[in-house]
Amino acid sequence: MATWQHTLSDPFFQKGQIVTGLWNKKRYRIDGLLGSGANGEVYRVTCDGQYYALKVSVQAAEISLEHKILKQLQGVARGVDLGPLIFDLDDVQTAKGKAFFYVMEWVRGTDLDDFLQKRGPHWTPVLLLQLCTYLERLHTQGYCFGDLKAENCLVDEGRGVLRLVDFGGVTPFGRGVKEYTEWNDRAWWGQGSRLAEESYDVFALSMLVIQLLAPETRKQVGQIGPNYSLVKKSILSDPRFEDWRGLLRGVWDGRIRTVAALREALTPLVKKSVETEKKRKNKKTRHRDWTDWLLLGSAAVLVLVFCQFILAK
Numbered sequence: 001m002a003t004w005q006h007t008l009s010d011p012f013f014q015k016g017q018i019v020t021g022l023w024n025k026k027r028y029r030i031d032g033l034l035g036s037g038a039n040g041e042v043y044r045v046t047c048d049g050q051y052y053a054l055k056v057s058v059q060a061a062e063i064s065l066e067h068k069i070l071k072q073l074q075g076v077a078r079g080v081d082l083g084p085l086i087f088d089l090d091d092v093q094t095a096k097g098k099a100f101f102y103v104m105e106w107v108r109g110t111d112l113d114d115f116l117q118k119r120g121p122h123w124t125p126v127l128l129l130q131l132c133t134y135l136e137r138l139h140t141q142g143y144c145f146g147d148l149k150a151e152n153c154l155v156d157e158g159r160g161v162l163r164l165v166d167f168g169g170v171t172p173f174g175r176g177v178k179e180y181t182e183w184n185d186r187a188w189w190g191q192g193s194r195l196a197e198e199s200y201d202v203f204a205l206s207m208l209v210i211q212l213l214a215p216e217t218r219k220q221v222g223q224i225g226p227n228y229s230l231v232k233k234s235i236l237s238d239p240r241f242e243d244w245r246g247l248l249r250g251v252w253d254g255r256i257r258t259v260a261a262l263r264e265a266l267t268p269l270v271k272k273s274v275e276t277e278k279k280r281k282n283k284k285t286r287h288r289d290w291t292d293w294l295l296l297g298s299a300a301v302l303v304l305v306f307c308q309f310i311l312a313k
């Protein structure tokens with residue numbers, strides 16, 4: 001589960017507080033803080049016995065834009081929840097003054113790196129394949145995701161299904177990406193512009209791979225700054241990237257600029273993941289536990305269904 005933060009020095013709300021929207025008059029009980037960032041704070045709340053996530057900020061424009069985009073995506077993605085479902089948009093009077101919030105589906109999920117630590121790195125291609133499917137749907141709508149990073153992905157452990165949260169960086173193609181994170185931003189690395197286009201998300205996804213497989217690289221870069229040739233050099237000699245070099249080289253030399261090309265490069269890695277999981281399970285001869293294998297299988301089936309859905313469009 002995404003860790004609940006208790007360290008925010010001056011949060012909008014306290015646990016147990018009742019928040020009432022000024023216009024719609026809906027009442028939400030604050031259960032705890034799910035996360036916070038540059039644009040606001042996200043709380044788990046309860047309303048009429050149901051759990052939701054409430055995002056609050058002093059920036060009215062940001063909140064209403066995110067709400068608009070999520071609402072728009074909700075309507076187009078039949079059977080594929082591109083973003084959290086959206087329920088309410090309102091203003092609230094807080095101790096800090098007037099604030100703005102929207103209420104969305106609470107995505108019950110584990111952080112990407114926690115999930116991979118538990119299940120093993122061979123799950124990485126399966127999760128990325130799911131991400132490709134979401135991105136393709138979003139791109140079809142004419143939007144770039146923009147702020148693609150591990151912190152904006154949550155995995156439903158039971159089903160092995162990945163969900164995206166924080167659509168604050170979603171930008172129409174052709175404009176400048178409005179919200180990004182240095183590590184995933186190709187302009188920061190000096191590898192292209194910050195123009196919202198398909199290849200911007202593809203680059204961010206390649207940086208996500210590096211972060212997931214070699215988390216210490218990001219920490220090192222924090223000390224030395226954006227040296228892309230150094231990152232490439234370390235990947236070429238790192239055995240953890242043995243299967244990934246073809247894909248990463250494709251992004252580096254511009255052969256892979258679309259999600260479709262990235263998905264194609266991922267396919268053999270997914271096949272290998274399934275084999276790894278099979279072997280892992282077969283080794284457990286005395287105490288067989290098929291849950292992981294079932295999870296992997298269900299995720300693969302899910303991706304296949306999504307792909308068929310896209311191809312049928």
Ligand SMILES: Nc1ncnc2c1ncn2[C@@H]1O[C@H](COP(=O)(O)OP(=O)(O)OP(=O)(O)O)[C@@H](O)[C@H]1O
Pocket residue numbers: 002034035036037038039040041042053055084104105106107108147151152165166167168
């Ligand atoms: N619908 C949701 N369900 C569960 N957790 C969520 C949901 N939306 C956001 N979160 C959690 O809250 C965190 C912060 O939310 P969000 O990224 O939207 O805020 P932000 O201010 O835009 O952050 P950043 O500056 O990192 O972009 C997320 O990383 C995620 O862990």
